[in-house]
Amino acid sequence: MMLDLLGGFGEKGRTSLAVNSVNNRILLDVGIKVGAAGAEYYPALDGPVDDIDALLVSHAHEDHIGALSWLLSRGYAGPIFMTAETRAEAPATLAAYAEPDDFRRFPVPDHRIEIFEPGDTLRTGNLTVRTGRSGHVVGGVWFAVDDGKSRVVYTADVVPDSNVFVMDTIPHCDLLVFDASYGADPVPGAARAREISEWVARHPQGCLLPTPLSGRSLELIAALPGPFAIHAGMRSSLEAQIGATGAFLPDVSELLRSRLASAADWADADPLPPLPLLADDGMGEAGPSSRLLPRADQAGFAVLLTGHLPAGSPGDLLHRAGRADWVRMPTHPTLSGNIDIWEKAGRPDALGHSCPTDLLADLKNHIPSLRTQCRTGQRITVPQGSNNENPDL
Structure with a gap:
């Protein structure tokens, strides 16, 4: 089995990975890179795409699905596997991040979508693909790909210590391609959630919290210390996410349902509220937050950014100018989570995706088998059989 590293290796964004075995080739995710331009915006997928037998999408965030229309425009005509939640969220992501003409x-080709549920096992050619809940978003999954000789696990984005979502245990594998977004950050999610709650409590006059529509929004809702408002356009999506009760830790869906029911709806024409206001997206690149960030800045309305800020994004510029605060709400693994994933996977060879090179070097001090030299554009071979306790899944 061989892997083509098409995006997200030595960089954050355009996450994409091709798995090659015998005469079978599948693509895992097809993201874009916010802040990039030209070819670097898309996966490093050169040449024709008619040798791709299937596309499997882990979730509907832009760095994992934002290049779908681009891939279709290049002639990809095969099946597309995703969960129902990812299918529901994909059009909004593509509307915000795809090239408009593409x-x-x-658009998302409904007739070619193969819907599966987290926990299902998929088959394409000689490859068997096991899936599991990611803990990152409702409907988000990891993939364990097996060709009978070796197994590679691609975690996509996962959160092993989420306060809201369930993450299923990663199986033993011969190569682990894991979510290294935070490098060796040792601060756990619960501590960050308390920090955010305390920051919000210090701004009783109101504040803006830009957030992705899925995933982090629910983490924030669970962490907020009191009443809050949401952009009205978010409500139906948030209700649908909360309705997928199997994605949540015990009793969390009821807590979120109660909190959302009591949240105030806010519209663009309204004055800024004396409440914490959640609005998508998290970087100010698209959606209501692209309009709200400059409005909040002009009004002196406090802003708290809680996720990744690509260089040059509106959120990044505001933070660097000292006019917005930043506290990371972990929606990726912190150090203890990644060590635990690696150990439970059998301490295999490992690649970190979605991480700049300097942070990978720090992480290798804790995960000795991490290959820090791998970069987007390279092809690597998966070791055979050393850690695969059940080749037939």
């Missing part, structure tokens, strides 16, 4: 000509 999205107009190549």
Whole structure:
């Protein structure tokens, strides 16, 4: 089995990985890189795409699905595997991040979508693909790909210590391609959630919290210390996410349902509220927050950014100018989580995705088998059989 590293290796964004075995080739995710331009915006997928037998999408965030219309425009005509939740969220992501003409000509092709549930096992050619809940978003999954000789696990984005979502245990494998977004950050999610709650409590006059529509929004809702408002356009999506009760830790869906029911709806024409206001997206690149960030800045309305800020994004510029605060709400693994994933996977060879090179070097001090030299554009071979306790899944 061989892997083509098509995006997200030595960089954050355009996450994409091709798995090759015998005459079978599948693509895991097809993301874009916010802040990049030209070819670097898309996966490093050169040449024709008619040798791709299937596309499997882990979830609907832009760095994992934002290049779908681009891939279709290049002639990809095969099946697309995703969960129902990912399918529901994909059009909004593509509308915000796809090239407009590509999205107009190549929207999500419903007739080619193969819906599966987290926990299902998929088969394409000689490859068997086991899936599990990611703990990152409702409907998000990891993939364990097996060709009978070796197994590679691609975690996509996972959160082993989420306060809201369930993450299923990663199986033993011969190569672990894991979510290294935070490098060796040792601060656990619970501590960050308390820090955010305390920050919000210090701003009783109101504040803006830009957030992705899925995933982190629910983590924030669970962490907020009191009443809050949401952009009205978020409500139906948040209700649908909360309705997927199997994605949540015990009793969390009821807590979130109660909290959302009491949240105030806010519209663009309204004055800024004396409450914490959640609005998508998290970087100010698209959605209501792209309009709200400059409005909040002009009004002196406090802003708290809680996720990844690509260089040059509106959120990044505001933070660097000292006019917005930043506290990371972990929606990726911190150090203890990644060590635990690696150990439970059998301490295999490992690659870290979605991480700049300097942070990978720090992480290798804790995960000795981490290959820090791998970069987007390279092809690597998966070791055979050393850690695969059940080749037939």
